[in-house]
Amino acid sequence: DVKVTQSSRYLVKRTGEKVFLECVQDMDHENMFWYRQDPGLGLRLIYFSYDVKMKEKGDIPEGYSVSREKKERFSLILESASTNQTSMYLCASSPPGGADTQYFGPGTRLTVL
């Protein structure tokens, strides 16, 4: 059974802290994605990676960075968390080619105080 896991379901951080959100997939997928989900806005792509050490900006990369040192792991980094980064963060993975669905993790609800 395919599986995408995220390090935390709920996270509370303070403004200015450095925050790491971790995502691990066990399907040997090339592609990995980070989205944020806000009410009324749907899912918006922050960054995606199509190979180890490769990354591309999505629609809303400002304030975020990513790291992909191993194929199975994709990290989202908030260098200095701000209150407007309070959101649900979803990680996904997929094989290349676009014919298959993306497989999602359970999400991390981040609150920045």
Place this chain on the structure above:
Amino acid sequence: AQKITQTQPGMFVQEKEAVTLDCTYDTSDQSYGLFWYKQPSSGEMIFLIYQGSYDEQNATEGRYSLNFQKARKSANLVISASQLGDSAMYFCAMRGSEGYNTDKLIFGTGTRLQVFP
């Protein structure tokens, strides 16, 4: 630019009735794919159904079917015989066809469906 529009923020349906969730899209690509996902209150995104732009028949998966009207650029989800467990957010999404755009998805804003007894 590609865009997905879901105009129904919320929908109500009685148990055992059918319901249609609307989705329109905008793209200049000739080859594209359309997805529907369900997100229960627990938060996980569950893949429901997929329609390719060249598929001649509407996709079906159990109680889910996709009413694909290419000329109108619509890809509505039809849920037959609604169940209480169908209460959730539903998202329509589209992938493109050029380079890495084939692997990225663009999502609509979602429709919250509530099924009542």
